[in-house]
Amino acid sequence: MDAVEAIRARRSIGRLGEPAPSHDDLKVILEAAACAPDHDSLRPFKFVVLEDDGMDAFGKVLADAYLARCEEAGKDPEPAKHEKELTKLRRAPMVVVVCAVRRPSEKIPWVEQRDAAVAAAQNVLLAATALGYGSMWRTGDPAYDPRVRSALGLGSEDDVVGFLYLGTPTDAARKAPNDPALDGLVERYQP
């Protein structure tokens, strides 16, 4: 599949099954991420791969963070939401957490470093699509929770850009491409 075909074919699939990207395919996917546009080559990102036991352990981090957020807000935790935090990573056999890692630079502002990490995340989705896998980019409250950041080894100045779910869709779950219509999106500048 060429790049434009992958861009057009990519759709978000909420539940993905086995197989997860193979070891070799994961390397291709993460190398695609590392090739993202990156002003001044700061490499302001890292990728944390969750699978198997690591995924379950990280589900516990998400669930504990949920309980802590409830306590901070003075709200009773909802058992169903707690259970969802524990198990939601299992909606796919692999999750790649794309993190924006702030590098010291007098020239490149944080917003551009974060943009590079966002571009890396999109490269993950496109490379996975090109290799025949399904994917979905998710965030939600855990992406902005300092306890989750800390469990990923991030500092308070870093960000979780997305939890990228990867796996294989059933035939029934596959979706038609998005409509690429440009209506109202394009302007030609006229002085």
Ligand SMILES: Cc1cc2nc3c(=O)[nH]c(=O)nc-3n(C[C@H](O)[C@H](O)[C@H](O)COP(=O)(O)O)c2cc1C
């Ligand atoms: C930064 C970002 C965060 C997102 N977080 C979520 C999320 O937490 N839950 C969700 O259902 N969709 C989320 N989405 C949207 C889906 O990933 C998806 O793009 C959207 O449903 C449109 O479907 P499509 O990708 O097939 O066009 C997020 C998208 C982006 C770019």
